[in-house]
Amino acid sequence: LAKTTQPISMDSYEGQEVNITCSHNNIATNDYITWYQQFPSQGPRFIIQGYKTKVTNEVASLFIPADRKSSTLSLPRVSLSDTAVYYCLVNDYKLSFGAGTTVTVRA
Amino acid sequence: DAGVIQSPRHEVTEMGQEVTLRCKPISGHDYLFWYRQTMMRGLELLIYFNNNVPIDDSGMPEDRFSAKMPNASFSTLKIQPSEPRDSAVYFCASRRGRSSYNEQFFGPGTRLTVL
Numbered sequence: 001l002a003k004t005t006q007p008i009s010m011d012s013y014e015g016q017e018v019n020i021t022c023s024h025n026n027i028a029t030n031d032y033i034t035w036y037q038q039f040p041s042q043g044p045r046f047i048i049q050g051y052k053t054k055v056t057n058e059v060a061s062l063f064i065p066a067d068r069k070s071s072t073l074s075l076p077r078v079s080l081s082d083t084a085v086y087y088c089l090v091n092d093y094k095l096s097f098g099a100g101t102t103v104t105v106r107a
Numbered sequence: 108d109a110g111v112i113q114s115p116r117h118e119v120t121e122m123g124q125e126v127t128l129r130c131k132p133i134s135g136h137d138y139l140f141w142y143r144q145t146m147m148r149g150l151e152l153l154i155y156f157n158n159n160v161p162i163d164d165s166g167m168p169e170d171r172f173s174a175k176m177p178n179a180s181f182s183t184l185k186i187q188p189s190e191p192r193d194s195a196v197y198f199c200a201s202r203r204g205r206s207s208y209n210e211q212f213f214g215p216g217t218r219l220t221v222l
Binding site for chain 1: 111140142149150152198200208210211212213214215216
């Protein structure tokens with residue numbers, strides 16, 4: 001099981017881009033990288049997943065370098081409603097969540 | 108689909124009482140997970156089922172906790188007797204297939220307070 005490391009917290013302001021980097025040095029060849037988002041008083045929800053290069057959807061972008069030992073979740077032009085905890089998981093079918101990254105967006 | 112349904116949404120009970128939390132997974136999902144979340148310990152996996160069979164209960168804190176899945180559309184998590192340290196938000200989640208490539212859907216959670 002690939003261990004992941006991500007920052008505990010990040011602060012930002014409305015309209016800025018937020019980038020959260022997750023390290024997963026022992027990622028296996030077949031592992032996918034998945035990010036979940038959890039708003040206060042709600043359960044986590046899937047936001048994006050990728051294997052290599054770049055993936056983009058309506059919520060975020062995920063950048064994965066060629067060595068795949070890290071990945072960066074990018075939230076463009078954040079708003080107050082993007083304040084949440086963001087979790088990075090690597091091919092963990094049991095979804096053992098760590099502490100995640102608490103992103104706080106201020107006005 | 109209504110998503111994962113949990114009941115009750117809030118439960119307040121006194122120490123020593125039995126507590127039963129309920130979950131209805133999304134139809135067609137063959138994996139069901141129970142999590143507990145507290146400020147101190149974060150989001151912890153308690154137990155998960157595949158096709159109604161418990162696969163891994165290593166996260167269940169002690170014998171006071173038990174979980175069942177009598178059929179594909181219903182699961183319960185029971186605490187007997189309850190203690191104040193069991194106060195937490197309990198989430199149920201379901202997924203189709205073993206691979207984490209498949210999206211996992213969480214319910215709204217049950218906030219349990221044990222006095």
